[in-house]
Amino acid sequence: MEKRDSMDAFGAVSLIGFAALIAFNQVVIAVVNEGLQPVFFAGLRSAGAILLIWLWMRFRRIPVMITRETIMPGLAIGAVFALEFVFLFMALDLTTVSRTSVIFYTMPVWLAIAAHFFVPGDRITPVKALGLALALAGTAWAILQRPDSGEVSLAGDLFALGGAICWAAIAFIAKATTLRNVTPHTQLLWQVGVSAPILLLAAPLFGDLVRDLQPIHLWGLAFQIVVVVSAGFLFWLWLLSIYPASGVASFSFLSPVFGVLFGWALLGEEVGPVIFGALALVALGLVLINRPARAQVPQKVA
Incomplete structure (x- = not known):
């Protein structure tokens, strides 16, 4: 499929489906956490994905492009990938899917801040600044205003x-x-190759590896390995290679919306x-952050 200059119907439907x-x-992770310890679960997921990918x-x-110049950043991205899913899986063990979705999908906020300081030409515009302020305000509101419920904890919010x-x-x-x-x-x-041994070696530090394991938890693990990591992530990366990055990123605001709805509808x-x-x-903040900048119209020289 050829690269596109703008989002078409196929791309839009695909990105809505991915969101x-x-x-x-996240609902699947919360359910499987009942049968498998979260860090052990994350390690099994990465290990299974290695083979499929x-x-x-x-x-x-497709060649595996490993060179001397990519070894250090490769190890770094794998280690951070492991830490990300320790945090996410523990968050879904300690707080609700709804709260995790709102907080976790603020990722573009932190990426925009890092890019402003370290990526030439990727500056925070006034519109992006407003988006950052709104998203940060929403995150702070969610964390600070917690209900008196045993299924919601400050630790879970901070993990997210x-x-x-x-x-x-x-x-x-x-x-x-x-x-x-x-x-x-x-x-x-x-990411999966480096994270798998890290997560599996660290798992015993977080308690018993197996909880109340049932067939549904094994089905959830298989779903994670095959559909989410191996197929879903690769499909998203493929879409990113075809459509403009700003267009792909603009659909990220749908994920917390779906997360809240699924947490309410499927988990009560x-x-x-x-x-x-x-x-x-x-x-709203994510929409403004991902909004493409207007192209400047060159002024006519008199």
Whole structure:
């Protein structure tokens, strides 16, 4: 498929579907956490994804582009990937899907801040600054206004925030280091390949590896490996290679919306005014952050 200069119907439908998938993914993680310890679960997911991604690259004859210049950033992106999913999986073990979705999907906020200081030409405009302020206000509101409920904890909210910052760090490493010269498949292989041993070795530090394991938890693990990581992430990277990055990023605000809806509809989570207010601020902020800058019209010389 040829590269497109603008978003078409196929791209829009695909990105809406992907936003729904990764939001539903959080429901799956919350359910599987009942049967498997979160860090052990994350390690198994990465280990399974290594095999599937490698087989797909072999089938498509996509080279694994490992050079001396990419080893250090590859190890770094894999380590941060491991930390991201420690935070995310622990967040979904300690707080609700709705709250995690609102906080975790503030990733573009932290990426925009990092890019402003470290990526030439990627500055924070007044519109982006307003978006950052709104999204940060929504995040702070969600964290500070917590209901008196045993299923919601400050630690869980902070884990979600840490996961968002790590996710932004992954995107920054992929964009600002020599990893930008390798295929998206190789980037993803670095992430799962490095994170798997880190997570599996660290898992015993977080308690018993197996909880009340049931068949549904194994199905959830398989769904994570096959559909979310191996197929979903690669499909998103493929869309990113075809459509403008700003257009792809603009759909990110849908993920917290879907996350809140799925948490309410599938898990029976209580969604009150605080979550709706925080969600509105974060979603509006992400729209402004991802809004493409207007092209400057050259002035005619008299």
